[in-house]
Amino acid sequence: MKVAIASGKGGTGKTTLSTNLAAFLAETQQIVLADLDVEEPNSGLFIKADLQSEEVRYKMIPEWEEESCTLCGKCQEVCNFHAVIRLGDQILVFPELCHSCYACSELCPCSSLPMTKIRMGMTHQYKKENLTFIESRLDIGQEQAVPLISQTKTSIDEGFGSDVIKICDSPPGTSCPVIEATKDVDFVILVTEPTPFGLHDLKLAVETVKELGKDFGVVINRYGIGNDDVIKYCNENNIPIMAKIPNDRKIAELYSKGKLIYTELPEVKQELQKIKEHILNIYNELNK
Amino acid sequence: MKEIVVISGKGGTGKTSFTASLAVLAGNEAIVADCDVDEADMHLLMQPVVQKTENFYSGVIAEIDQFICSNGGTCVEVCRFDAIHEIDEQHTVTKLDCEGCGYCARVCPNHAIKMVEQNVGDWYISKTKVNNILVHAKLGIGAENSGKLVAKVKNEAKILAEESHKDFVIVDGSPGIGCPVVSSLSGANFVVLVTEPSVSGFHDLKRVYELVKKFKIKAGCIINKSDINQEVTEEIIQFLKSESIDHIANIPYDENFTKAMTYGQTIVEYDKGELKDLVVNSWQKIKELV
Numbered sequence: 001m002k003v004a005i006a007s008g009k010g011g012t013g014k015t016t017l018s019t020n021l022a023a024f025l026a027e028t029q030q031i032v033l034a035d036l037d038v039e040e041p042n043s044g045l046f047i048k049a050d051l052q053s054e055e056v057r058y059k060m061i062p063e064w065e066e067e068s069c070t071l072c073g074k075c076q077e078v079c080n081f082h083a084v085i086r087l088g089d090q091i092l093v094f095p096e097l098c099h100s101c102y103a104c105s106e107l108c109p110c111s112s113l114p115m116t117k118i119r120m121g122m123t124h125q126y127k128k129e130n131l132t133f134i135e136s137r138l139d140i141g142q143e144q145a146v147p148l149i150s151q152t153k154t155s156i157d158e159g160f161g162s163d164v165i166k167i168c169d170s171p172p173g174t175s176c177p178v179i180e181a182t183k184d185v186d187f188v189i190l191v192t193e194p195t196p197f198g199l200h201d202l203k204l205a206v207e208t209v210k211e212l213g214k215d216f217g218v219v220i221n222r223y224g225i226g227n228d229d230v231i232k233y234c235n236e237n238n239i240p241i242m243a244k245i246p247n248d249r250k251i252a253e254l255y256s257k258g259k260l261i262y263t264e265l266p267e268v269k270q271e272l273q274k275i276k277e278h279i280l281n282i283y284n285e286l287n288k
Numbered sequence: 289m290k291e292i293v294v295i296s297g298k299g300g301t302g303k304t305s306f307t308a309s310l311a312v313l314a315g316n317e318a319i320v321a322d323c324d325v326d327e328a329d330m331h332l333l334m335q336p337v338v339q340k341t342e343n344f345y346s347g348v349i350a351e352i353d354q355f356i357c358s359n360g361g362t363c364v365e366v367c368r369f370d371a372i373h374e375i376d377e378q379h380t381v382t383k384l385d386c387e388g389c390g391y392c393a394r395v396c397p398n399h400a401i402k403m404v405e406q407n408v409g410d411w412y413i414s415k416t417k418v419n420n421i422l423v424h425a426k427l428g429i430g431a432e433n434s435g436k437l438v439a440k441v442k443n444e445a446k447i448l449a450e451e452s453h454k455d456f457v458i459v460d461g462s463p464g465i466g467c468p469v470v471s472s473l474s475g476a477n478f479v480v481l482v483t484e485p486s487v488s489g490f491h492d493l494k495r496v497y498e499l500v501k502k503f504k505i506k507a508g509c510i511i512n513k514s515d516i517n518q519e520v521t522e523e524i525i526q527f528l529k530s531e532s533i534d535h536i537a538n539i540p541y542d543e544n545f546t547k548a549m550t551y552g553q554t555i556v557e558y559d560k561g562e563l564k565d566l567v568v569n570s571w572q573k574i575k576e577l578v
Contacts, residue, residue, distance in 0.1 A: 009300070040298055040495060080403075143435070197304065256489075
């Protein structure tokens with residue numbers, strides 16, 4: 001079973017919830033936590049575990065072979081991303097624009113653009129007792145998060161069966177990276193805060209998960225600041241509020257030090273327990 | 289005309305609240321651009337009245353003409369994105385998976401596939417409550433090419449600034465280090481980094497600054513919620529020194545920022561005391577640095 005923790009707005013507490021929930025669930029069962037916010041992966045700052053393996057991640061791009069090329073320009077014609085262009089008597093490839101569709105390579109009449117791999121980031125896997133933590137990190141200067149997210153998901157699916165609960169810390173926003181991270185999960189937890197920004201971005205996130213046809217619930221973080229508009233919105237739209245994590249300066253302070261909060265604050269642990277029950281209900285339904 | 293871009297790496301550090309404050313303080317000196325097109329929030333504080341709306345078309349998606357398709361399956365074979373499946377004996381494109389490369393359309397023996405331009409969002413030119421111009425946008429759900437929409441919003445703001453001889457374009461950038469941020473940064477004259485003294489805030493600041501360095505843009509930094517963790521604040525200050533980034537200001541943790549937001553106000557309108565002075569002084573300092 002896969003659960004995505006997503007938010008729309010950044011900084012609402014996705015990573016706080018992902019790490020604390022994963023650690024809490026791992027007290028009683030095997031859990032995989034995957035940080036799919038590959039542009040700014042932060043979960044690793046909160047999870048102290050032992051490194052098990054590391055792997056460089058590559059994407060495929062065409063590489064020009066001058067000798068066989070007749071400079072016909074077919075590659076430039078078929079590339080919708082302007083990643084391959086003919087300039088004078090040269091073919092130039094722009095790796096950051098390439099989507100690895102293989103069209104230029106396979107449609108080249110002279111096979112002068114064989115695909116070759118280029119580094120885009122790294123994946124690390126850590127383990128401590130019941131908790132396996134997988135983090136992927138995009139190299140700086142790489143613009144496309146999607147291929148790295150996709151590869152990370154594939155390796156998780158291959159490494160762990162559907163009976164293991166996998167928690168995916170997702171990127172913020174509503175565009176391609178978050179779609180890639182959430183499109184094949186069983187349940188989405190949307191983390192929000194009870195402020196106008198939080199509500200505005202929650203509505204966009206709800207539209208997104210509805211578009212994807214996902215079952216979802218909301219966790220309100222920093223409950224107590226702002227106003228009641230998020231609660232009203234959830235009630236009016238029959239969206240389950242799974243838990244409310246209180247607004248507390250102590251939480252911000254613990255978080256700032258890279259510490260888990262539920263071990264120190266019983267009121268947070270209580271809220272995690274509610275989320276756990278919700279998730280286990282879905283888990284039991286799926287594994288009937 | 290100088291372009292000032294505000295970014296943060298990590299979300300939730302107060303980037304938009306701070307940028308909106310600058311926008312209010314700058315008033316008629318500036319054109320404002322909300323380039324966080326994924327989660328555009330600035331309008332909630334600027335109360336813009338839309339004067340012009342335009343659709344934004346970018347990228348293409350495969351569409352299969354079922355009358356012509358013979359279900360040969362060449363498209364499925366060449367698609368590297370697993371975006372075409374045979375459902376009920378009809379080859380069907382999953383829109384969210386299609387990257388728009390057009391490979392399938394080029395090799396379909398029956399020419400049954402058309403690549404169709406996508407309306408990925410809208411962009412607007414609006415007049416704000418302080419009578420300056422805000423260029424902003426709304427990206428469609430799950431849309432690709434947010435980087436291109438960012439570039440569009442920024443270019444429109446620049447053109448308007450040049451036409452009306454403004455001193456500044458103030459840009460609210462997006463979180464992360466990927467394509468929308470790269471788009472926000474290109475062509476900027478000065479970057480304001482808004483961070484917070486948490487291990488993750490500092491971590492993300494370092495990552496996004498690596499990117500800023502690649503663009504060789506001068507940068508200054510605001511440490512928001514600076515009293516949450518003195519130790520990390522000190523570490524950030526050391527980092528700023530070692531990288532020759534101007535330390536613009538420390539702003540303390542204060543729930544008045546959230547209260548201001550619930551009234552649809554920026555902190556410089558809501559607060560009359562120390563917080564307001566800090567932000568006003570920051571703006572003065574940024575103008576000097578630029």
